[in-house]
Amino acid sequence: EPEVTQTPSHQVTQMGQEVILRCVPISNHLYFYWYRQILGQKVEFLVSFYNNEISEKSEIFDDQFSVERPDGSNFTLKIRSTKLEDSAMYFCASSDDRLRDEQFFGPGTRLTVL
């Protein structure tokens, strides 16, 4: 069964450093998403990406965040200058259709900012 993969599974970084979280969505999917979940809190939407551009973003997704699909398979989330409050589990998801199809989530990357 096809699945979304994410690397690394755990990333530890110093405050102020840049991090790039990587995702490989399911191959024929067209819509890509990033969510995050701070420990003990609910899953929060960050951004959706379609046709090589951001289609929707939340208030959390400020200028410190960016997304890119550098090739035909990877989808990345970059945080330019990490803050302590960026510590969270980051989930990538993809779907074939925006509304009618389910979003498939990856296993997540746990980001720890020290």
Add this chain to the structure above:
Amino acid sequence: DAKTTQPTSMDCAEGRAANLPCNHSTISGNEYVYWYRQIHSQGPQYIIHGLKNNETNEMASLIITEDRKSSTLILPHATLRDTAVYYCIVRGGNDYKLSFGAGTTVTVRA
């Protein structure tokens, strides 16, 4: 913002059906009801979704009331591995995102 109301928690006996309610009284005509679950800290897992008709798949059944203001997710034979947080999500129109609330923490007991 979440447009649904779910109980905070519920217990279920292994092997019995688990019925998870969800209220979505402000749902509009083009909005779907989705159910996801999250086991421990894993990525959310899709269960089922529907617009107005009842739906069934290999995991669960979704019963949507005629006025669409509420729905029930039914896990027909709960197992210990079904212990998870279950999220009822209303999504449609121009939404790309899934808006997760706090969900229902379901504990299946032997």
